[in-house]
Amino acid sequence: MSAHRPDMAGDLAWLTAAPAPSIGGPSEGGDEVESARWLASYEEMLARTAANAAAVRAAVRATAGQATSPGGEVTVTVRGGGAFDGVTLTPAAGALRPEQLARLIVATAGEAQRAAGGRVAAIMADYLGHGPALEHVTRHLPPGPPR
Incomplete structure (x- = not known):
């Protein structure tokens, strides 16, 4: 672990490791399954982003x-x-x-x-x-x- 990070924060490199889904949404004329997959992927990205932001906020507060x-x-x-x-x-x-x-x-x-x-x-x-x-x-x- 690098010296600049508080122990509780750990290595923050994972914060941006996961690729984001396409923001464009499901294609025109797509079926319900494709739309549901896109929505689930987008919701996962939002949850991951919120968790990452909370981890950064905690790391900064502990600094x-x-x-x-x-x-x-x-x-x-x-x-x-x-x-x-x-x-x-x-x-x-x-x-x-x-x-x-x-x-x-x-x-x-x-x-x-x-x-x-x-x-x-x-x-x-x-x-x-x-x-x-x-x-x-x-x-x-x-x-x-x-x-």
């Missing part, structure tokens, strides 16, 4: 990001969407001036958010593949590490 400042004074944990989940300060943080500590917390939170965003992007890439839909999702994630 978190964590970062620790270079000196170890601050550790920040965020949820998959980037919301703060926790901030831990070590005794070494007490030696910093308040404005230094504030900057360090903000910088460390940014790193944690980028880590969570990278995990979310990887989960969504497994589900959506690379293309316009993934670009739309990743456009709303924190940018990558500063260069």
